[in-house]
Amino acid sequence: MSNNRRNLYFYYPPNKELDDKLAPLRDLASENGFNIQEEPEQANIIISVGGDGTFLQAVRKTGFRQDCLYVGIRREDEAGLYCDFNLDDYDSMVHSMLHADLEVRRFPVIEATVNGEASFLCLNECSLRSTLIKTIVVDVLIDDLHFETFRGDGLVVATPTGSTGYNKSTKGAVIDPKLPCYQVSEIASLNNNRYRTLGSSFVLSSERKLTLSVQQDGNDYPIIGMDNEAYSIRNIKELSIKLSDSVVKTVKMKDNTFWDRVKRTFLDE
Structure with a gap:
């Protein structure tokens, strides 16, 4: 790990048990020249402690920072597609950080703009779903050209890393995160x-812009899901989505690829 990346911030929901469990790791990090920060703005390494949901929150709550690295630590009973480290293996974690047994990877991020005004970044996915016991009708445009008119429960727009989440449950494909693209799946x-x-998922390149135009038929208050947060915004007229220039920089073990983690999560017994 570079000497100019020595300021650590631990992100996790308030939890006395985790406080106690992290105390030895904090001490070990301090003994090896790392500085523990109390505020994320002071850190250049943000460490999420928990599963993938906590990692998504850590990235969102710290503003998708481009000037720092994100590290995921999981517990044994938690999913860890974003998390390379195990909470019970302090020594190997610190050893890897000290001896550069790590690689920096850059995950694509999508940018969603609501009604041409507020914009949000998403690491996993952006979803548009009906809040009523009634289907939602959405005109789907690609590069401002009408592609289809969707009627159903909603649509999921996922990044490559997000393709293993909500997108996969809608029968979408798992996409290699080295591909600069995003995927649209039906609910x-x-x-x-x-x-x-179309009746199937489709993949758009980084050069494409997707527009979801909600038909104003009385079901105008859909839920917009941004990763694992929901936003209920009145009078949704249009949701514009593109691949962002921003990325999320994380660290990974050199021998732990995305496909290693996919295999371990979904295929290994």
Whole structure:
């Protein structure tokens, strides 16, 4: 680990048990020349302690910082597609950070703009879903050209790393994060003579812009999911999505690729 990256901030929900469990790791880090910071703005390494949900929150709550690295630590019973380290293995974690047994990887991020005004970044996915017991109707445009009119429960727009989450549960494909792209998947689409969609997920390159235009038919208050946070915004008219120039920089063990983690999470018994 570079000498100019020595300021650590630990992010996790308040938890006395975790406080006690992290005390030896904090001490070990301090003994090896790392500085423990009380505020994330003072750190250049932000360490998330928990599963993938906590990692997503750590990135969101610290503003998708471009000037720092994010590190994920998981516990045995938690999913860890973003987390390379195990909470119970302090020594190997510090050894890896000291002896450069790590590589920096850059995860794509999507930018979602609501009604041409507020913009949000998403590391996993952005979803548009009905809040009523009623389908939502959305015109789908690619580069401002009408592609299809969707009617159903909603749509999920996922990054490559987010492809293993909500997107996968909608039968979307798992995408290699080295590909600069994003994926659109349907949630319970209704296909008939009036409404017809592709009926499968599709992948857009980094050069494409996606626009989801909500038809104003009384179901105008959908839920917009940004990673693992929900936003209920009145009068949703349009959601514009593109691949952002920002990335999330994380560290990984050299022998722990994305596909190693996918295999371990979904295929190993």
